[in-house]
Amino acid sequence: MKFFIDTANLEDIKKAYKIGILSGVTTNPSLVAKEGIKFEDRITEICQTVPEVESVSAEVTPEAVTAEEMIAEAEELIKTNNGDKNITIKLPMTIPGLEACRYLTKKGVKTNVTLIFTVNQALLAARAGATYVSPFLGRLDDISEDGVLLVEKIAQLFRVHQINSQIIAASVRHPDHVTRVAMAGAHIATVPYSVIEQLSKHPLTDQGIEKFATDWEKAPKR
Numbered sequence: 001m002k003f004f005i006d007t008a009n010l011e012d013i014k015k016a017y018k019i020g021i022l023s024g025v026t027t028n029p030s031l032v033a034k035e036g037i038k039f040e041d042r043i044t045e046i047c048q049t050v051p052e053v054e055s056v057s058a059e060v061t062p063e064a065v066t067a068e069e070m071i072a073e074a075e076e077l078i079k080t081n082n083g084d085k086n087i088t089i090k091l092p093m094t095i096p097g098l099e100a101c102r103y104l105t106k107k108g109v110k111t112n113v114t115l116i117f118t119v120n121q122a123l124l125a126a127r128a129g130a131t132y133v134s135p136f137l138g139r140l141d142d143i144s145e146d147g148v149l150l151v152e153k154i155a156q157l158f159r160v161h162q163i164n165s166q167i168i169a170a171s172v173r174h175p176d177h178v179t180r181v182a183m184a185g186a187h188i189a190t191v192p193y194s195v196i197e198q199l200s201k202h203p204l205t206d207q208g209i210e211k212f213a214t215d216w217e218k219a220p221k222r
């Protein structure tokens with residue numbers, strides 16, 4: 001399973017990129033709004049900051065409701081970024097979103113169909129040619145449903161029908177989500193930087209480092 005970072009914060013993106021674990025970036029209108037910067041400008045900055053990742057998801061704005069409006073926004077984004085191959089157009093799981101997905105896929109543009117909460121939605125998105133489908137597990141858990149189970153079912157369905165769309169486990173809230181979606185067959189987990197940090201930590205690691213340092217003080221140095 002690969003890691004994408006789920007943020008529009010440039011500093012967090014830089015930190016994760018520096019570690020060398022990053023395969024992509026996902027953003028959404030709420031994440032961009034938190035940054036207080038124009039959406040298109042931030043997408044360009046992100047693409048320039050992480051040139052080697054496979055995907056930078058830029059979501060069409062809530063103002064684009066029809067397929068034509070979504071396509072127009074997508075084409076503008078691609079043009080502004082000089083046809084950057086990493087740019088992945090993130091589309092809502094709606095009928096116009098699927099239409100736009102099919103159109104953009106045919107043009108060779110990567111797509112990410114977002115806000116997926118059922119296996120059937122994932123199947124539709126895949127059949128519309130989505131490069132990525134994004135089930136939101138945390139938001140399902142929030143309403144007492146099983147988000148990881150959804151990822152597991154989508155992974156099974158994609159295996160049975162040899163579907164190539166990649167599953168991005170989204171709305172990931174904590175390290176246990178990461179372990180469980182990896183085992184469930186997600187291709188990617190998109191996570192905030194705070195979760196990446198949590199993944200790297202264990203109290204016994206900290207204790208071990210401290211003990212090695214104390215013992216090292218006592219060891220003869222020559």
Ligand code: E4P
Pocket residue numbers: 006026027028114134136138139170171172190
């Ligand atoms: C993914 O693409 C979304 O941006 C994100 O994971 C949503 O997560 P949230 O439910 O924590 O807002």
